[in-house]
Amino acid sequence: MVNASVNLETHNMLALMLLLFCGILPHSTHATNNTTLLQDQSDDWSMIMEVEVEDPNAADIKQKKLAKVGLDATPCGDILCLNRAKCLMAADKHGPYKCVCQIGFSGTHCEQTNSGFRFPKIEEGGYLKFIFPFGQDLASSALMDINVFHIGFEIKPDLTNGRRLIVYHRSKRDERSFMLNLELGHLVFRFTEPILLPQEADSSNVIDELRHSQPLIASSQWYSVEFGRQTDGRLYLSLNKNIVKGDESKAFKKAWPQRPKSRTRDPKEEDIFIGGHSNLELLRTQDPYFGRYLEENFVGCIQHIYINGEFMDPRRRSFVGDAVEGYGLTDCAHGICDQNRCKNNGTCAIISGSSFECQCPMGTKGLNCQNREELHMLQYTGRSYTEYFGFKGTSQSNMMLLITFKPVSPNGLLLYQGYSHDRRGDFLTVLLxxxxxxxxxxxxxxxxxxxxxxxxxxxxxxxxxxxLNGRQGFLVVDNEDQVTTAFSYGPLVQLTLDQHMFIGSHPDADLTSAHLNDYLRKVGGGNVPGFHGCIQQLQLNGQSVDLLRDALRGVNMENCLGHPCARPDTTCMHSSHCRPEGEDFTCVCFLGYVGKKCDTPISTTRLNRPSFGRRSILRYGSPDVITKLNMPHFDIYLDIRLRSTKLRTVTHPNFWNGEQMGRRFQTLLACLTTADDRLLIGIDEQGSTHLFIDRQTVPWFKQIHGSLEEAGSNQTSEKGWEGNDGPKKLVLSVNMWHKMMLKRRGNTYLLFVNGTKIGVERSDRLGYGKLSYNMLSIGNVNANHQGVETKPKRGSFSTQSPDVLFVGFNGCIENLHINGRQLSTAEATSGESIAEC
Structure with missing residues (x-):
């Protein structure tokens, strides 16, 4: 439809109504070129047609496929407002008409959908409506008696003329009312409630008013506004931390006894309007107290809305947002990131209605990510995070995690991993x-x-x-004797996680569980409050995560400069690794160096009796060794001397009786395959030697009556410690030499100690004919620099049982042979922390 003259207004309106009845959207010169997305209320009253409309002001005639129009369309002058939009008439009734779109829609005709705005701009005729939250702090009866409330936000007004409504609330329960106006550039806070005047049976209302002397200038800056009622009954109004308080003699509680109030509060009856009202014109005549002060709605940007300590999300979507109603909202932050000024692949992230920050990838820093920095030990800034596979793709009834950190701030998210992006389903989080x-x-x-x-x-x-053991969780902090425990509700007993794990924060609160809402409201301000401090260790199901090498990505990371390991070049020599141990450190020396700082060289050719500790390992991966490991028959022989069978206690609750216990094995030898399957020789704390087959592709070990069996539905013919000839149990004496031999005969593996057969294992999967061995490890299993086994590839930590852990061998070895050929220390492909015995 073309723009009509005043003389044809009646004719055009009839034509408009006819088009509406037929389901045809009239063409307007105001229309946009964006894709049309409309609500369809009734298919019976909608149709799609190809129409050709002539516009005498247009250079040509075009065909356009128009969308469905339902009964929620409203005629508005010479335009049509869709999706329950309201029609705004110019103040002088002669200017152009305008559609005021309801929340979630935009466009000239409100024909476009949007996902909502975190930092909304309220246009003429607009407002936001929330349920008035009372907050946990207001639950006590004493505070309820005097109706304490606190409201805060930031505004940037576009218009300051006249009287413009910013906040309005009227309680249906007790007729308590308050409003905040912007009047000729100044904030005015008014409050009233029913009171019993002395010697009067009926109640009356007294209006108290606070006016701030500091003016607000249109479109100049953001203003921080707070107002409310204190516990002493006095009103207060703050603008940019400049507080004005009401007269103490006028505090309602002290001046007059209050009308008795019901203790029951129905949230559905308590609404609060921000930026305007749904029917401002009607309110002018029906509100006996504030009606004469109501003229127009607030026009401008608003952000960071808090009511009684709870953050109010100004969006309304299926799974996010607190607004229950809204009109006339646009994006205050529109275009902020159009010109991305972030360097080195940094991304622009909007953090307010007028500002952004660069999210710098790991290894970069600076305001625009313009500087490079090598990371050694991670520090989280409160706006940073790292991302890992974690438990992704797993469904477990038993799991364990450990995290070592040094906080700077008392609040923040340490760890989060969830199931889905719709805020539902399983999740696990660790919060400060x-x-x-x-x-x-x-x-x-x-x-x-x-x-x-x-x-x-x-x-x-x-x-x-x-x-985690089924529905029961156990928590221990530091070395506390007390174990905190709790049960999840319902019958389900498996934690199923399908998202990545985030450490330090989460990039999008919309993708976290809805059960975190209370935490986000109180602490996060709509964002996930990040952890501020350093993290030096993360273990998942007994396996250590390398916070740097295993990270899929990271944002705004820094070095933990207060720790020696943040300066490894000056702390540990010869490219050795600095392992943090609280405020202290240990240098993990590469093969050929020893000493506190790995500054003393030793000759590996003369290292006939290598000494092992918790973080020690020797790896043999030469072609000759690999060939021998993959032969159908091999013999591996070595002499060992245990320094101690006792291991550093790492306790956890016994899931059966609540006591503390732990199961750990020293790793003497491991044959590894390309699929991460492993054949291991382990020594328990009693000095008994065991032969393990660890299949990483199925669930690993489970505890059954004190013995280890392989779990999972894909079991082969492994039979624990039993063999045809009845292996015997033999305890190794400390500080004495013992002879160890591992024999392979096809897919049968036999373990002998001092000539006595100790264990027999058979596998149709490992080694020859199935999978190939690619490494022989002595003293540890793919040990990382913390001396705890780690998987050599990035992936989910789902295979290790939380109650079984392999650690480094503590002792000495000599005379290592494979098929009769001696392997010297100098032939090792690599090694760490190896000294002379």
Whole structure:
């Protein structure tokens, strides 16, 4: 439809209504070229047609396929407003008409959908409506009696003329009302409630008013606004931290006794309007107290809305947002990132209605990610995170995690991993809340929450351990004797996770579990509050995660400069690795160097009796060794001397009786395959030697009546420790030499100690004819620099049982042979922390 003259207004309106009845969207010179997306309320009243409309102002005639129009369309002058939009008439009734779109829609006709705006701009005729939250702090009866409330936000007004409504609330329960106006550039806060005047049976209302002297200038800057009622009954109004308080003698509580109020509060009856009102014109005549102060709605940007300590998300979507109604909203942050000024593949992230920050990839830093920095030990800034596979793609009833960190701030997210992007399903998170550790998990039928009783000291290293056994979770912080435990609700007993694991924060609160809403409201301001501090260790199911090498990506990471390991070149010599141990460190020396700082060279050709510790390992991967490992028959022989069978205690709750226990094995020898399957010789704390087959492609070991069996449905013919000839149990004496031999005969593996057969294992999967061995490890299993086994590839940590862990061999070896050929220390492909025995 073309623009009509005033004389043809009636004719055009009839034509418009006819088009509406037929389901045809009239063409307008105001229309955009964006894709049309409309709500379809009734298929009976909608149709799609190809129409050709002539516009005398256009250079040509075009055909355009028009969308469905339903009964939610509203005629508005010479245009049509769709999707329940409102029609805004110019103040002088002679100017152009305008569609005021409801929240979630935009465009000249409100024909486009949008996902909502975190930083909305309220246009003429616009507003936001929320349910008035009372907050946890207002739950006590004392505070309810005096109706304490606090509201805060930031605004950037476009217009300051006249009287413009910013906040309006009227309680249907007790007729308590308040409003915040912008009047001729100044903030005015008014409050009223029913009171009993002395010697009067009926109630009356007294209006109290606070006016701030500081003016607001249109479109110049953001203003921080706070107002409310204190516990002493006094009103207050703050603009940019400049506070004005009401007269103490006028505090309602102290001046008059209050009308008794019901303790029951129905949230559905308590609404609060921000930026305007749904029917401002009607309110002018019906509000007996504030009606004369109501003229127009606020026009401008608003952000960071808090009501009674809870953040209000100004969006309304299926799984996010707190707004229950809204009109006339646009994006205050539109175009901020159109010109990305971030360098080195940094990404622009909008953080307010007028500002952005560059999210710098790991190894870069600076305001625009313009500087390079080599990372050695990670520090999280509160706006940074790292991402890992974690438990992705797993469904477990038993799992364990350990994290060692030094916090600078009392609040922040340490770890999060979820199931889906729609805020539903299983999740696991570790939070720092007011200096307490909280662990939350959901198996799909209800959330469990564990909170540590102790308060963590800032700038101090702490270790958190969490175990999951079915529906029950266990939490231990540092070396506390007390174990915090809780159960999840419902019958489900497996934690199923399909998202990546995030450490330090999460890039998008919309993709976290809805059960985190309370935490995000109180602490995060709509974003995930990031952890601020350093992290030096993360273990998942007993396997250590290399926070740097295993990271899929990271944002805004820095070095933990207060720790010696953040300067490894000056702390550990000869490219050795610096391993943090709280505030201290240990240098993990490469083969050929020893000493506190790995500054003393040793000759590997003369190293006939290598000494091993928890972080020691020798790897043999030469073609000759690999060929011999993959022959149908091999004999591996070596002499060993145990320094100790005792291992550093790492306890966890016994899932059957609540006691503390741990199962650990020293790794003497491991044959590894390309698929990460492993054949291992382990020594327990009693000095008994065991032969293991560890298949990484199926669930690993489970605990059954104190013995180890292979779990999973894809079991082969392994039979634990049993063999045809009845292997005997033999205990190794400490500080004495023992002879060890591993024999392979086809797919049968036999272990002998001092000439006595100890174990027999048979596998139709490992080695010859199936999978190929590619490494012989002595003293450890793919040890990382922390001396705990780690998988050589990045992937989910799903295969290790939380109650079984392999650690480094503590002792000496000599006379290592394979098929009669001696392997010297100098022939090792690589090694760490090897000294002379």
């Amino acid at each position: 809340v007011q200096s307490h550790i909280e662990v939350q998990f959901d198996l799909g039928s209800g959330t469990a929450n564990l909170r540590s009783p102790s308060v963590l000291m800032m700038n101090t290293w702490h270790t958190v351990r969490f175990w």
